[in-house]
Amino acid sequence: MTAATQATTSTAAAAPPAVTIRDLTIVYRTPAGELPAVSGVDLDLPPGTITGLVGESGSGKSTLALSLLGAVQRPGRIAAGSIHVDGLGNLVELSAKSLQEARGGEIGYVFQAAQNSLNPLKTVGKQLLDLGRSHGVRDRTALVRSAKELLAGMGLDAARVLDSYQHELSGGMRQRVGIMFALVLNAHVLVLDEPTTALDMISQANVLKIVRAVHTERGLTTLLVTHDIGVVAEVAERIAVMYGGVVVEQGETADVLRAPKHPYARALINAIPRVSGDLSAARPLPGRPPTLGTIPTRGCVFRERCAVYAERQLPACVAEQPPLAPVADGSGRLVACHAVAVEDQQATGETA
Amino acid sequence: MRNLLVRLAGHLVRALVMIWVVATFTFFLIRLMPGDPVAAQYEKLVQQGMSPDAARNATRLTYGFLPTGSGWDQYVHYLWRLLHFDFGRSTQTLGVNASAEVLTGAKWTIGLVLAGILISFALGTVLGVIAAIRRSSGVGDALTITGSLFHAIPQFVMALVLITVFTVIWPVFPTDGNVDILVDPGFNGPYVASLVSHASLPALAYALSMFGSYLLTMRSSVISVLGDDFVLAAELRGLTRTMRLRYIARNALLPLFTIFALTIGFMFGGAVFIEKAFNYPGMGITLINSIGHRDYSTMNATFLLITAAVIVANIVADLLYTAIDPRVRRGGEAVA
Structure with a gap:
C-alpha cells in the first residue's frame, strides 16, 4: 500500500x-x-x-x-x-x-477474463457502434475517438483492435477491450x-x-x-x-x-x-x-466451520446472525461476529 | 478473396469426384435390375431381319447409346457422352432427350422444394426462438412436442393426411396435377391462382414434415446462445433489447446452415413420395415412371441432377457460412 x-x-x-x-x-x-x-x-x-x-x-x-x-x-x-x-x-x-x-x-461492468464477453460475429468496432446506438450517442466519431484513446492508453493498437473479432484477441487484450467498453461512455x-x-x-x-x-x-x-x-x-x-x-x-x-x-x-x-x-x-x-x-438459516452463517465457535460455543452464535458492527478500536472497521463483539465489550468494560 | 477462390476450387474438385462416383454407381446399379429395354429393341430388330450392324445403329439412333458390347465399353461410352452433357435419349418417350425429360419435371420439383424450404425455415426458426425463450412455460413445451411429432411423421403420411383433410373432408384444394388444364397458360390471374392452389398442399407437406427439425435445432441453438457470456455482457453493457435479440438470433442461426444443406437432399428424396401422392408432375414422378419403364437414360439423368442439387446446396451453405461466421472467414489471420 x-x-x-x-x-x-x-x-x-x-x-x-x-x-x-x-x-x-x-x-x-x-x-x-x-x-x-x-x-x-x-x-x-x-x-x-x-x-x-x-x-x-x-x-x-x-x-x-x-x-x-x-x-x-x-x-x-x-x-x-x-x-x-x-x-x-x-x-x-x-x-x-x-x-x-x-x-x-x-455504471461500467467488466467481465471475467475467461469469459467471452464479445459477440463472436462482429468486430469490436461494430459492437462499439451498437453500444453507441443503444445509448443514443449522436456523435459516433467522438465515440470512436474516445474508444481509441482508451485502447491506446492501455497499450493496444487501437485501429487494429477495433477491426478485430473476439477470436483474434488474446485474453489480456480482451480484458482491456472489456475495460474500454465499460468506460467509453464515461x-x-x-x-x-x-x-x-x-x-x-x-x-x-x-x-x-x-x-x-x-x-x-x-x-x-x-x-x-x-x-x-x-x-x-x-x-x-x-x-x-x-x-x-x-x-x-x-x-x-x-x-x-x-x-x-x-x-x-x-x-x-x-x-x-x-x-x-x-x-x-x-x-x-x-x-x-x-x-x-446449505447456508444455515438460523444463527451465524460461518458457525459450522468457525474455530472460535468450536472452542467457545457462544449461545448467540446459534441464535442469530451477528450484525455487521463497528469494532471498538475506532479504525472504522466493521465485523459481524458475536465473539468479537463480546471481546470488545469486555475490553471497554475493563478500561471503564 | 484468394481464400474464397481456393475454397471454391476445392469444392469443385470434390463435387466432380462425387458426381463421377454417383454416375458410376447408378450406371451399374441400374443395369443390375432385371429387364433391359435396349437389348430387347435390338433383339427385335435383328429378329425382323436386320443385320446386327444395322440393328445396332438403329438402336443407337433411337436411344443414343450402345445396345451391345461389354459393360465396360458401355460405361466408357456413357462417361464420354456425360462429359459432353449428353445424357442419352429417353426410352419411354421416343425421340425426347433424357435431360429435357428430367428438366421438365425438375422445374416443378424445384418450385415445390423451394416453397417448402422457405415455409419450413421461417416457421421452424420463429417457433424455435419462441420455444427457447418460453422454454419453462407450457407454450415452450407444446411447441417442442409439436416439433418432435411433426419431425417424426414421414413425408408420405403427411401427404396422405393433407389429402384426406383438405380434399376429401374439407375440399378446398385440388387433388392432383400441377395446374388446371382448363385455364389458359400464361401470366394471368386464373392460371397463377391455379398454379398456387395446386402447389399449396404438396408444398405444405414438405413444410410440415421439415419444420420440426428446424424448430428443434433452432430451439437448442438459441438456448445454448442464451447461456453464452456475451449475451449477459451485452445486457450489462446496456444494449437495447432489440439489439440483444439480433445478437442472439444471428449466433443461433449458424448451426442451422449445416442442417439446411442436409435438408435439401432430404427434400429431393421426398419428392418421390410427395409427388406420387399428389400426382404432381415433377422429378419424383419422372423418376418413378422411368424406373417402371427401365428408362436407363432418364434414371441416370435424374440421379445425377439430384446429386448435383445436393452438392450445390452444400457448397452454397458452406459459402454462406463463410460469409456469416468470421471465425471461418478470417481464421488464419489472427491479430498478433
Missing part, C-alpha cells in the same frame, strides 16, 4: 459514498423455495476508492456485483433493500429503460468481476496496473470482485469479505490483511502460502463453502 492510496482513502472517507447498499437481500427461486444468495448486506463504496469484494465461490459476491447494475439474473430477484448510486437514485426502483441506460452509461462507477482470473501472471499484473491507472485518471468508484486476496492487496484501498451471502468483515485493506478480526477472514488469510517461509504455515480452512441450499 503506497502513501498515495492512503491519502485518497482518507480524503474519500469524508465525502458521501458514491454507492450505498442497505439491507440488500437477493433470493433465488429453487425447487426448495426461495433461498437467499445475499442476505441483509450493507456496503458503502466511497467515491474515488477501489473496494475489493472477496469470498469463496458461492459466497454471493458475483450476485452482489450484478445487483449493482440491477441485472440479477432469473430465477434470482432482489427481495429487499436498496442500492443508491450517486446521480441515479435507488437502482431497485428504476424503470427497465433507465436501468438499461445506466448500464454501460453511468461511467463513474466501475464493477470488475474476477478481472484477472484465467490470465497469466504478466497479463494479470498488466490488467491490474491498467485498472489502477484508469481508476485514478478518471476518478472512478470501483468495486473489484475476486477470490484472490493478492489482487485486492495490490490495488484495493478497502476490502469487504463475504461468506454465505453476508459481509463478515469490512475495512481498510491494510488493516484487515494485517489483523483480520472475523474468524473467517482470519482463516482465509492464514490459508495463503507465503513467498518466503514454510509452506506448511499455510493452513487450509476445514470444511467446504456453503451452497445456496
